[in-house]
Amino acid sequence: MPTLTFIEHNGTEHHVHGDIGQSVMQAATFASVPGIPADCGGACACATCHCYVDEAWVGRLPEAEGSESDMLDYAFERRDTSRLTCQLWITAEMDGLVLRLPESQF
Amino acid sequence: MSLASVVIVGAGQAGFQVAASLRQEGYDGRITLIGDEPGLPYQRPPLSKAYLLGKISEPNLLFRSAEFFMAQRIDLVHDKATAIDRLNRRVLLAGGGVASYDHLVLATGAHNRPLPVPGAHHSGVFGIKTKADADALAPLAKAARNVVVVGAGFIGLEFAAVAAALGANVHVLELGDRPMARAVSREMSELFRTAHEGWGVHFDFLQGLASIEGDNGRACAVVTSDGRRLPADLVVFGIGVIPNAQIATEAGLEIENGVKVDTYLLTSDPQISALGDVACFPCLHNGEQPTRLESVQNAVDQARTLAARLVGKPTPYSALPWFWTDQGDLKLQIAGLSAGYDSSVLLGSPQAQQLSVLCFRGGQLVAVESCNRVGDHMAARKILARPARLSAAEAAAPGFDLKAWEAANRD
Ligand SMILES: Cc1cc2nc3c(=O)[nH]c(=O)nc-3n(C[C@H](O)[C@H](O)[C@H](O)COP(=O)(O)OP(=O)(O)OC[C@H]3O[C@@H](n4cnc5c(N)ncnc54)[C@H](O)[C@@H]3O)c2cc1C
Ligand code: FES
Numbered sequence: 001m002p003t004l005t006f007i008e009h010n011g012t013e014h015h016v017h018g019d020i021g022q023s024v025m026q027a028a029t030f031a032s033v034p035g036i037p038a039d040c041g042g043a044c045a046c047a048t049c050h051c052y053v054d055e056a057w058v059g060r061l062p063e064a065e066g067s068e069s070d071m072l073d074y075a076f077e078r079r080d081t082s083r084l085t086c087q088l089w090i091t092a093e094m095d096g097l098v099l100r101l102p103e104s105q106f
Numbered sequence: 107m108s109l110a111s112v113v114i115v116g117a118g119q120a121g122f123q124v125a126a127s128l129r130q131e132g133y134d135g136r137i138t139l140i141g142d143e144p145g146l147p148y149q150r151p152p153l154s155k156a157y158l159l160g161k162i163s164e165p166n167l168l169f170r171s172a173e174f175f176m177a178q179r180i181d182l183v184h185d186k187a188t189a190i191d192r193l194n195r196r197v198l199l200a201g202g203g204v205a206s207y208d209h210l211v212l213a214t215g216a217h218n219r220p221l222p223v224p225g226a227h228h229s230g231v232f233g234i235k236t237k238a239d240a241d242a243l244a245p246l247a248k249a250a251r252n253v254v255v256v257g258a259g260f261i262g263l264e265f266a267a268v269a270a271a272l273g274a275n276v277h278v279l280e281l282g283d284r285p286m287a288r289a290v291s292r293e294m295s296e297l298f299r300t301a302h303e304g305w306g307v308h309f310d311f312l313q314g315l316a317s318i319e320g321d322n323g324r325a326c327a328v329v330t331s332d333g334r335r336l337p338a339d340l341v342v343f344g345i346g347v348i349p350n351a352q353i354a355t356e357a358g359l360e361i362e363n364g365v366k367v368d369t370y371l372l373t374s375d376p377q378i379s380a381l382g383d384v385a386c387f388p389c390l391h392n393g394e395q396p397t398r399l400e401s402v403q404n405a406v407d408q409a410r411t412l413a414a415r416l417v418g419k420p421t422p423y424s425a426l427p428w429f430w431t432d433q434g435d436l437k438l439q440i441a442g443l444s445a446g447y448d449s450s451v452l453l454g455s456p457q458a459q460q461l462s463v464l465c466f467r468g469g470q471l472v473a474v475e476s477c478n479r480v481g482d483h484m485a486a487r488k489i490l491a492r493p494a495r496l497s498a499a500e501a502a503a504p505g506f507d508l509k510a511w512e513a514a515n516r517d
Binding site: 023029031032039041043044045066071073074 | 174432485
């Protein structure tokens, strides 16, 4: 089971076990990581599951595709490392992935 | 005025969100969440699409894990509320229990309008509302050869796309003259009609259902209102919903196309609020007309407004309505309410299945429908959240770009 680390804006860390084939958003919400409202439940329709992928992981994940990237333009403070976590599907290779939460999702 | 106990009836999208948002707002009293469906609260949108295709597994429908409800002290009660005793401020449960409240929240949603035709009771005839519906439907959808869908609304069309992808012959009966006629513009209907036909879906417009024929209790054919017999081993209907307002009606609350609430989501009893699919509210984005919406956005945003009020931060509900539906590889997103629009401007190209329809009423932008143009939709949500100043003439100018306009007109 890959373990993911979510770091809240205030620095609080959450270590979360994810299932392969589950989205990163689902793993976070099941583990009650705060700050990911995920209003649309993973339909890539709300941009409130936004996280920053740790620099060390850039290039090791599949790229954001068209609609995810378009949505991200409207996420709170998009950066190069921004992702919508409902569009990131957990694989064995993601063990140890670190994600940082934005200050706000709105 | 701190409330010792909030009771929420209905553990769906809105009821769950009220409970979660109350804790997020720092509410420390008792929260009782009463739901008549088994299991933990879950989301409905995938039921008519990704879940049926096996793209989302069962645990991933849930909003949160069991631990969340324990840690947040949300008391989840699996029972049906049968009556509201307003005098004694308590809710009576089918199992014989009672739940006493200082404030009661009605989040009972809506049920599918039943098919009013002979034969509707046969097995193999489905509405899609609950996980139980989808679980019973999924294996039949995979095996079905001839599927008849009654009603070309969102859910009917989502299912039609699924059934076509699973290899069935799909026939859609619709009383109106185009798909999603009550909800979207003619141009958008046309794009979706063409796309569905491309997936092999056959439409019969201006056509109702007369009856369903059975063979040993199983649906085997339907008869259309003009008397044709269509083979059908599976019939799925989506012909609208009826708000679950019975206990509210019996308790004497004001009813008007659902439970009537004011702009603070309060019913005619100051100790009872209502929200989500069951509530009819004066919508600021619809000229303050009584409006009942069926969408995730509406349930979630109303829940946040309501939770804030219950902890002493009242604000009128004012969120912009938005909606999405996924059909095949098309994502339709709607921002705002287009009711009564009188002119429109099109962006993009229907042939490329990328289209936005900007709807104006009296010169004012009131809604934007977008198919596979996510950027337009998100820009529209920003633009429409405030009194919109975009004119139809501006939008119709060659080379107009909604995202660029939004970026240039932020203040
Ligand atoms: C198949 C399907 C697909 C959808 N797709 C989309 C979509 O793509 N996009 C979108 O925006 N919206 C979609 N929706 C709409 C969205 O899911 C609803 O608007 C939303 O769930 C409404 O939330 P609610 O809490 O008001 O009602 P619900 O989620 O329906 O919850 C109400 C709950 O209350 C329970 N209940 C009722 N009466 C009682 C009682 N007396 N005692 C105890 N419990 C009771 C019900 O059983 C139910 O569990 C879809 C809906 C369905 C059914
Ligand atoms: S949960 Fe809505 S976009 Fe990810």
